[in-house]
Amino acid sequence: MSNEAPTPQAASVMTLENYRFPAHRLQQQQSDPDRIPLVLVACGSFSPITYLHLRMFEMANDYSRINTKYEVVGGYLSPVSDAYKKAGLAESRHRVRMCELAAEDTSSWLMVDPWEALQPDYMPTAKVLDHFEHEINNVRNGILSADGGTQRPVKIMLLAGADLIGTMSTPGVWAEKDLDHILGNFGAMIVERSGTDMDEALANLKQWEDNIHVITQMIQNNVSSTKIRLFLRRDMSVQYLIPATVIEYIDQHRLYTDDGESKAKDKDKQHAAN
Numbered sequence: 001m002s003n004e005a006p007t008p009q010a011a012s013v014m015t016l017e018n019y020r021f022p023a024h025r026l027q028q029q030q031s032d033p034d035r036i037p038l039v040l041v042a043c044g045s046f047s048p049i050t051y052l053h054l055r056m057f058e059m060a061n062d063y064s065r066i067n068t069k070y071e072v073v074g075g076y077l078s079p080v081s082d083a084y085k086k087a088g089l090a091e092s093r094h095r096v097r098m099c100e101l102a103a104e105d106t107s108s109w110l111m112v113d114p115w116e117a118l119q120p121d122y123m124p125t126a127k128v129l130d131h132f133e134h135e136i137n138n139v140r141n142g143i144l145s146a147d148g149g150t151q152r153p154v155k156i157m158l159l160a161g162a163d164l165i166g167t168m169s170t171p172g173v174w175a176e177k178d179l180d181h182i183l184g185n186f187g188a189m190i191v192e193r194s195g196t197d198m199d200e201a202l203a204n205l206k207q208w209e210d211n212i213h214v215i216t217q218m219i220q221n222n223v224s225s226t227k228i229r230l231f232l233r234r235d236m237s238v239q240y241l242i243p244a245t246v247i248e249y250i251d252q253h254r255l256y257t258d259d260g261e262s263k264a265k266d267k268d269k270q271h272a273a274n
């Protein structure tokens, strides 16, 4: 897929004007009548997306099947917009396209929603989850029941790493009403992460503990986007840490190199001269 142009309905070519909620891999009907349909939403920088980001969904899917009454019927990556201004954040168009390449090439059920990335202003996570709730339960009226008789509402949940839930106890990072909305109404699946003490991270979130599902990593994977960017700056291999199509894209666009911008400009000048 890496060398192919994105299709017209692809997340990476959408603008706010022609935006359409991606639902091509959203399950249309439930398989199990006894389970509650669930859509997982991972919000993050994804600069760049790693295999761990993708694995989070697989871990959450297994966890849901084995430990809960949920049936996962869809999974979305929602890259944060350029307004987030975090160090190491590549332009959102690149991050959306890398997520899209990764999802299309390595998964049969993950999708990328560019809505958050396209926003001119920073969009708090609570609002992003509201957007999914609206698109799936209001616009699409949920999902068809297993017997085909009724439409059922879909539960939307945040999927995140332990470091993110840890920030929820840091004063000033999250509005109290947003925490209550996210953890009280939506709920969260949290993947443990080395370097974050889960008990500490959850200590101040006791009132919502019934809605917080903790997923243990049975095979520890500690890859992070920060380490990937560091390797790329040092011209070290990131093969087998992130999808091959994403590596190709990073090379083509000279992302995450210190002199990336000047090299890209030189290339543009060369094209213009030829």
Ligand SMILES: Nc1ncnc2c1ncn2[C@@H]1O[C@H](COP(=O)(O)OP(=O)(O)OP(=O)(O)O)[C@@H](O)[C@H]1O
Residues within 6 Å of the ligand: 042, 043, 044, 045, 046, 047, 052, 053, 088, 159, 160, 161, 162, 163, 164, 191, 192, 193, 194, 221, 222, 223, 224, 225, 226, 227
């Ligand atoms: N190794 C990991 N273990 C568990 N969760 C992770 C891991 N890497 C990322 N995540 C989670 O994935 C989500 C999206 O990650 P995001 O791109 O924002 O962070 P990151 O990979 O830590 O990036 P950076 O290194 O640029 O800070 C977050 O919820 C984060 O907690």
Ligand SMILES: NC(=O)c1ccc[n+]([C@@H]2O[C@H](COP(=O)(O)O)[C@@H](O)[C@H]2O)c1
Residues within 6 Å of the ligand: 043, 044, 045, 079, 080, 086, 123, 124, 125, 126, 164, 167, 173, 174, 175, 178
């Ligand atoms: N107040 C909020 O809604 C809030 C606060 C911190 C992080 N986040 C989200 O968490 C995700 C990951 O953020 P970091 O990469 O900073 O860990 C991003 O999608 C960001 O928007 C939301």
